[in-house]
Amino acid sequence: MKETFDAIIVGSGAGGGTAARALTQRGWQVLVLEKGPWRRVEDFLPYDEVYFSEYKALTPPKADGNIYVDPADPTKSKPIERWWIGNMVGGSTMLWEANLPRYTEEDFTLSGIMPEAPKDASMPDWPWRYADWHPWFELAEWEWCVSGRANQSYAQEPTRPSYDYPMPPIRPHASTPFVMNAFARAGFIPYLSPRGINSRTFDSRPGCPFCGFCQGFGCAVNDRASSTNTVLARALRSGRCEIRTNHYVTRIVHEAGHVVGVEYITEPCGPRKVIKASRVFVSIQAIESARLFLLSEIKNPNIGRYLTYHTKGTAELTFPRQPAWDEGPDARFQPKTSLGSLQLRDLYVIRDKARPELSKGGKFSIYDPATVAPPIKCISKTGGRNGVGELWGPALVDRLVELREHGGVQFSFTGETMSVWDNRVELDRVAKDPWGVPIARVHYKHHDYDLKISQYCLERVVQIMVDAGGEVRKFEPQKVANEGYGHNHGTLRAGTDPGTSVLDENCQSHDVKGLYVLDCSFMPTAGASNPTLTLIANAFRVCSTVAKGAPPTRSAAKGAVTCT
Secondary structure, eight states, X not given: OOEEESEXXXXXXXXXXXXXXXXXXXTOOEEEEOSSOOOOGGGGOSOOHIIIIISOTTSOOGGGSEEEEOTTOTTOEEEEOOTTOOOSTTGGGGTSOOBOOOOOHHHXXXXXTOSSOOTTXXXXXXXXXXXXXXXXXXXXXXXXXXXXXXXXXXXXXXXXXXXXXXXXXXXXXXXXXXXXXXHHTTTOOOEEOOBSBOSSSBTTBOOOOOOSOOTTSOOSSSOBOOTTTTHHHHHHHTTOEEEESSOEEEEEXXXXXXXXXXXXXXXXXXXXXXXXXXXXXXXXXXXXXXXXXXXXXXXXXXXXXXXXXXXXXXXXXXXXXXXXXXXXXXXXXXXXXXXXXXXXXXXXXXXXXXXXXXXXXXXXXXXXXXXXXXXXXXXHTOEETTEESOOOTHHHHHHHHHHHXXXXXXXXXXXXXXXXXXXXXXXXXXXXXTTSOEEEEEEOBOOHHHHHHHHHHHHHHHHHHHHTTOEEEEEEEOOSBOSSOSOEEEEXXXXXXXXXXXXXXXXXXXXXXXXXXXXGGGOSSOOSSOOHHHHHXXXXXXXHHHTSSSOOOOEEEOOEEOOO
16 A cells, blocks of 8 residues: 555544544645445435434444443443444534534633532643634634524623624524513523524525424435535545545554554454554544543553533423414414524523532523424423323323423523543443444443532523423433433543643643544533534644644555454
């Protein structure tokens, strides 16, 4: 093999696609290696909820998942599905709901609102300030074609006074005026959320038709932003980017503290080959990136530690005196703007004298229970008059009638999470994936603080909705155990001290020069919003810094080793 590349990028999702765009703009020749195949928009048709959602046609099976250790009994463990992984070109951006808020100063410098973290948690300030990231956030929003409106609420992420998103917000749901008025009486101001979804024709892609098949489904219309139709497409058009599918990177090759390249296979237990480059950028999500570092025998005791999932929580209410949200004839049409078109950040920082132990909270996405998902998923995730559980017979009929006849509202909480040393990723000593590679063994339980803020924030919004005439149908705060629901971060923290972190301020490995990480594993703490826009902004920041000078000396790709 006589191939030469300035950089190899492992993973083609949000971080990898952005890296390809940023580096090719500066003249680098890059190779993107993706474990999965290409999928085109026509592969997501017909709209088949059973095939895509119930049979999980687009996500890895349990055999290709993680092992989760029971926090109540560490002698017990089980394989789990990874619904948040998309093994295809574009990665999870092919399946997301494209919720793209920014992290804010409270996320970057947590000490400003939480001077004393719980003693068993490690909550350092990030090595940067929010103000330093303004240009990278703006670049991320325009490159990824975000729709939204700046400065709608005092609690919204701050922007420059004259700044706005590339497109106006997606169409509000018919419930928006009711919800906003109810919260206004409590002094809260929800706002139309920033989304990687076209609200009109933009960047040669159509506006959203509100089909209702969004999170967990591929976008057959191509209105939802993904790596493939934004940054990666531009990188490919440069002529300086190559993508190789079905290339499973099994090891980072390094010698004497410098990266050499990557080892990969193209079939289960096939021959292991090596491609060389003097720069390697990894972006395959926090658990998988930690697993790859462990497989690569990079010697740093912090690898895999401080794994965080966002604190979550769900509440749902119905309004018996409120007719179904209606924008059509005969009060029978509810527009399928299922995407939580409202956000609420008024509880991002908790200032309650009655609860002085709580400081950093989180934000809510607000949905309509009847259009948040296609029918099967909607009913299976909902609650009835007797609480959450399997709905069958008269209870199911009653709930279906209620969803059709009355307005409803659903809240999804995303909150801060305490970073704990024992929440970690290891290599399982026995279990291997279908390719013959040891899989990740995950230890995780939520901190008591996580449970308290989830309960507190849910109670606050539910009370406001009850005061507006709502009846609770579902109330599910965060539990101690978490098999993987929520964004994953940490595991390869960035920091200035090599003794307490894995990456430096430019997300380069302290131990292997030329090795960079661009997914959420770099985050020192979880933050309290959907993390992808911050991940993208960081990828632009890192790649722009690395590529300031001329491209590095290119290395020829050669050599192969035998599969063991």
